[in-house]
Amino acid sequence: MNSMNNSSPTLENRPKLPVYLDYQATTPCDPRVVQAMLPYFTEKFGNPHSRNHSYGWESEEAVEKARKQVADLIGADEKEIIFTSGATESNNLALKGVAHFYKDRKDHIITVATEHKCVLDSCRHLELEGFKVTYLPVQQNGLVDLEQLKAAITDKTSIVSIMSVNNEIGVIQPIAEIGAICRERGVFFHTDAAQAAGKIPLDVNAMKIDLMSISGHKIYGPKGIGALFVRRKPRVRMEAMIHGGGQERGFRSGTLPTPLIVGLGEACAIAQKEMGAEAERLKGLRDRLFNGLKAKLPDIYLNGDLDRRIPGNLNVSFAYVEGEGLMMGVKDLAVSSGSACTSASLEPSYVLRALGVEEELAHTSLRLGLGRFSTEQDVDYAVEHIVEAVTRLRAMSPLWEMAQEGIDIKSIEWADH
């Protein structure tokens, strides 16, 4: 796998380099979140399921406070929140849990080609079990076509799973419209909101969402914790995936990790309070970054809709450079070419391919993620560094030279070899 390296870049002691621009892969745990968690490791360490002594009670109280904080962020009731080990588990549980529970009457699932890998893999697994899955395409801007969704729903459809915000290109799907369609047709609507919760306003009632996955480490909370919202009215039923002690209303067994849950709750509370102002700030930084690149580099392309997009994301393809060279060229920036899960592979992003991005451009994309600790200095450095790298790589590129001479690259017939 990846080579080990002795350097220890942390956001605190190396504020400048490398600049962290990978906020969609993971976010640093907010120091306020860490502070909230600390007492629950060594001092208030009880098992929240120990109902007969004070150590258990204080942990349980902390867990229930956090449950309310999570619920409040998305307009849910705290009884509708189940804690999981993260969004991957939430997505697995939502899809497999609902599909399995209703399998006698319904055997059809609808999702989208650009979903996170854990949704697509859960769907493929369900196909092997005999379920039918429709993978909706997306338009060139990354958004689903609502007419196609309507046409895909049948009376055998149990659940529609469409992410709120894409992890690679940051586009925001028309969640409220999708929710209305699903509710009207009597189909459950699950949304993977790992990249959306705390970044854009979400309201499970107004948007008619039946299940929603949330991740701790994408919203400045800890890793290893997530949540699944499961609507009570109309009631969504699911088969559990992890059985045992019967915690979380039987949907998810296992000792609840109190410190992590406290961290998730605090992260949600902070996000709720600061979301509006933070979105404005990030949009300013994002525009500064994109405008800075566009001003100095021709032939760059934004992947995904610019307006219907979270403020902390850009995904840009640079024509006439070579993908690996580009990644190597911007080594002072912590960025990725696609999602972290697949970043070790050199295959082009399936998300970009689904948008119809040409293979060459899909290979030379950078996902630039901004977040709570990003600064103007970070952005200015990133612009300078990327411009320098792309300019240098293009100077060595015969394709760039030909393009400057006005030759249409696509018209060239390359010899096989």
Next chain:
Amino acid sequence: MQRAIYMDWNATAPVRPEAARAVLSALEACGNPSSVHGFGRNARKLMEEARIKLANRVGAKVENVIFTSGGTEANVLALANRGERRLIVSAIEHDSVLKPALAAGAAVIKVDRNGVVDLDHLRILLQQDARPALVALMLANNETGVLQPVAAAAEIAHEHGALLHCDAAQALGRINVDLGVLGADSLTVSGHKFGAPQGVGALVTNGTPVSALLLGGGQERSRRAGTENVPAIAGFGIAVATIDLAASANVTHLRDALEHRLVDWDPAVTVFGRDVARLPNTLCFTAGVKSAETLVMALDLAGIAVSAGSACSSGKVRPSHVVTAMGFDAARAGTALRVSLGETNTESDIDAFMVAWKRIQAPTATQIQPAA
């Protein structure tokens, strides 16, 4: 307000200071271990160091350690990988083994009066049905602390073409746990029982293939998807590296002292599993009469935290399935208390327990009959 004396270490244990420091330091860093850049590589390094420490501790190959969200998930993952195998589980397994196993129609191995699994019965169950089996037998019971003959059971299982999964959640950190010595094909370990944080555990195998329950990114060699819980895993590694089995001797001493004093004061006290090998820290007993729930609450008011059986049963105190399986009636099972000690308990904690116990048990105290 003074903190209660904590004697419920089998429910969960406080995070050791060294492990807490490792967690904190990892929380203050940032990085997804799947990311290729320096932040990601640093996170991966923390995780792989912990993996090596755990592999070394339990005598496994590094690539056969699969980090999970805890013991429950590890057990469920092990059982979900049975494929076409039928299940045979002991009657005293943790709910995370017992519940899915019973739902899948598992055969149940009896235990004797001391809470030790009946190997002859295991042999009969294996011979009853020609289909290959997966046997689940825990190393140390969470309620009684009674150790199980896992190595012998594994040998019998293997003679019959069966595999053996061992839940060692309560054992790691308290007694020696070695995959080779146990002869198990897979092993569950849990962090929060021995000083690592909650929210991390592992399934360790001897190379038996594992296919994922949680699907998605290719983490954990495609055996467990989801961004890894790096801080908790880092804390787990440090907790594993600082396991001090010699310190268990002191815990044994305290446990034995409490046991003797309880029996000396009231000869009617029955200590479960007293005649067989147990975890050094666990004492499960009954004095009859008062329900476990009443006793646990009275002890809590007296500033002592213990439990009635396991903590997982959704808060409802019910007769222990473990004590029931040992052949005791519901009255005994409903009055069983579990005292589980840890490295920070002292002699004075034992004194305090006895003072509180004598007051609660004194004839002047209100007698409350156990629930029917």
